[in-house]
Amino acid sequence: MSKLRMRPKPTSAVSSKPCAASTTNPTGKLHTRNRHQGRYDFARLILAEPALKQFVNLNAHGEQGIDFADASAVKTLNRALLQDSYEIKGWDIPENTLCPPVPGRADYVHYLADLLAGSNRGKIPKKSGVQVLDIGTGANLIYPLLGASEYAWQFAAADINPASLANAQIILDANPKLAQQIELRLQASANAIFKGVVAEDEWFDLSMCNPPFHSSLAEAREGTQRKWQNLGKSAKQSDTALNFGGQDAELWCPGGELAFIQRMIKESTQIATRCFWFTTLVSKSASLPGIYAALKQANVVTQKTISMTQGQKQSRFVAWTFLNPAQQAAWAKLRW
Numbered sequence: 001m002s003k004l005r006m007r008p009k010p011t012s013a014v015s016s017k018p019c020a021a022s023t024t025n026p027t028g029k030l031h032t033r034n035r036h037q038g039r040y041d042f043a044r045l046i047l048a049e050p051a052l053k054q055f056v057n058l059n060a061h062g063e064q065g066i067d068f069a070d071a072s073a074v075k076t077l078n079r080a081l082l083q084d085s086y087e088i089k090g091w092d093i094p095e096n097t098l099c100p101p102v103p104g105r106a107d108y109v110h111y112l113a114d115l116l117a118g119s120n121r122g123k124i125p126k127k128s129g130v131q132v133l134d135i136g137t138g139a140n141l142i143y144p145l146l147g148a149s150e151y152a153w154q155f156a157a158a159d160i161n162p163a164s165l166a167n168a169q170i171i172l173d174a175n176p177k178l179a180q181q182i183e184l185r186l187q188a189s190a191n192a193i194f195k196g197v198v199a200e201d202e203w204f205d206l207s208m209c210n211p212p213f214h215s216s217l218a219e220a221r222e223g224t225q226r227k228w229q230n231l232g233k234s235a236k237q238s239d240t241a242l243n244f245g246g247q248d249a250e251l252w253c254p255g256g257e258l259a260f261i262q263r264m265i266k267e268s269t270q271i272a273t274r275c276f277w278f279t280t281l282v283s284k285s286a287s288l289p290g291i292y293a294a295l296k297q298a299n300v301v302t303q304k305t306i307s308m309t310q311g312q313k314q315s316r317f318v319a320w321t322f323l324n325p326a327q328q329a330a331w332a333k334l335r336w
Contacts (some may be wrong), residue, residue, distance in 0.1 A: 027034055030310060031110040033150075035085045036103035039063075040077070049080035075099050086149040090174030094167055100210075102146075104310040108266075108281065108317060109307050112206055115277055115319055125336040127206070128152045128181065133275070135193060135209035135264070136160070139167035141182070143208055148181040156204070158185040158197040193267050202274065205335065208278040208317075211260040220243045252298045258287040262294040265320070269298050272322035276331055279319040288318075295320050 030037055030058035042064040046053045055066045055073035060191060066073040075093065081102045082088040093099060112132075117124045130153045134143045144155035159165050165184045172179035185197045197202070261280050268278045288305070295303050300320040307316045323331060 002049045011090070017035040027299050029140065031107045031308070032105060033110045033113075034103060034106050036081065040065075040081075045077070045080040045084055048078060049076060050278075052076045052080045060244035071095075071099060074101075078102050082087070083144065086146065088145055088149065088171075088175055091140075091145075091171055092167075093139045097164070097167075100138075100140050100142045101310070104308075104313070104315065105142045106146050106150075107308045107310060107315075108208065108210075109143060109150060111308060111317070112147075112208060112277075112279065113151055113302070115279070115306070116205065118195050119276065120332045120336050123152070123336075126151050127336065128154055130154065130206075131156070131202075131204045133194075133198065133204045133207040134158065135207060135280075136211065137164070137168060138186075138210075139164040144182045144248050145171070145175075145178060148178050152181065155182045156185055156197065157182055158187050160187045162186060162188060193264050198271055198274070201336075204275040205277070205279045207268075207275050209264065211257045211264070213278055216225055229284070256287075257283055261287065261318075265291070265294040265298050268320070269322070273327070276323060276328070277321050279317050281315065281317045283315070285316070291318055313323065 042052070042056050046056065046288075050065075051242055055070065055076055056064050057066070059065050066077055068074055069128070078099060079091050082091045084100075113124045116130070130151065132144075132153050132155050134149055134155055134157045137144060137159050139161075141157060144157045149151045149154060157165075157168065159168075165186060168184055172182060172184075187193075187197050188195055194207075261282065264278070264280060268275070282291065282305075292303070295318075298320075299322075301324050303318065303320040305316055305318050307314065321328070
């Protein structure tokens with residue numbers, strides 16, 4: 001299942017009229033099913049990943065913590081979290097690739113499970129028959145690892161970078177059970193999102209994406225400098241690390257996240273009836289009006305905006321479907 005492959009061009013389908021919905025997270029906390037509530041238990045995490053010990057220090061309040069501006073410390077913390085909470089072994093990423101915060105990434109997965117439950121009379125489908133497409137999975141493979149571990153979902157993990165997929169394969173080789181649930185796919189075209197990775201005879205219950213959110217390398221560097229300043233670091237220090245990890249395709253694209261998501265919405269019309277819920281993270285609230293306009297133009301049936309909160313960080317994802325209520329009910333009955 002985990003072998004790399006390419007997919008042929010999909011067919012088109014018909015869509016219907018839209019209606020909108022919005023869901024918020026009123027508690028300001030992680031999702032209730034998120035395993036990473038409260039402060040990190042560093043003693044336990046060090047048992048799971050002894051290499052973490054060298055990065056743990058006491059702060060001014062006598063509490064254990066790490067320097068989150070230290071890329072090696074953050075990566076080691078993530079490895080410890082994945083080992084301790086999900087029994088994922090050997091997780092590692094190459095230098096200068098995006099290092100995802102595991103608790104926040106887990107929130108997206110749990111809210112996606114709720115999205116499916118809302119279309120399944122309140123019951124989360126946990127069958128291995130649930131198929132998920134991860135657009136831009138990256139070298140870290142974080143969403144397929146979490147979704148397969150928590151809900152036994154099957155994943156197609158697509159990326160445009162062969163080196164990222166090669167690293168993802170190394171992670172799967174270290175976790176043979178999860179490798180049975182995750183298939184890696186190369187996106188050969190820089191101008192395509194779904195084309196080339198979705199087959200004509202293939203259906204997905206979900207698609208998910210963490211799009212590049214900057215519009216240029218210069219904008220990405222400005223974002224990095226702001227983060228370093230918030231951590232009390234100098235501009236000179238920030239020159240050595242872009243966004244605490246991340247390669248060009250992970251961090252920016254022409255037009256930024258709005259242009260990428262608008263293109264994703266337009267292309268989703270070509271496989272409208274072969275994916276129940278299309279979803280994507282949206283980093284900037286300023287992108288939402290343009291996204292809503294694109295959804296209206298695409299003539300989606302239903303759209304939702306789900307907000308999430310991780311500590312001080314506010315985030316959200318947008319979901320849309322082209323299936324009408326009768327089609328949604330038939331899909332749930334047949335597949336879940």
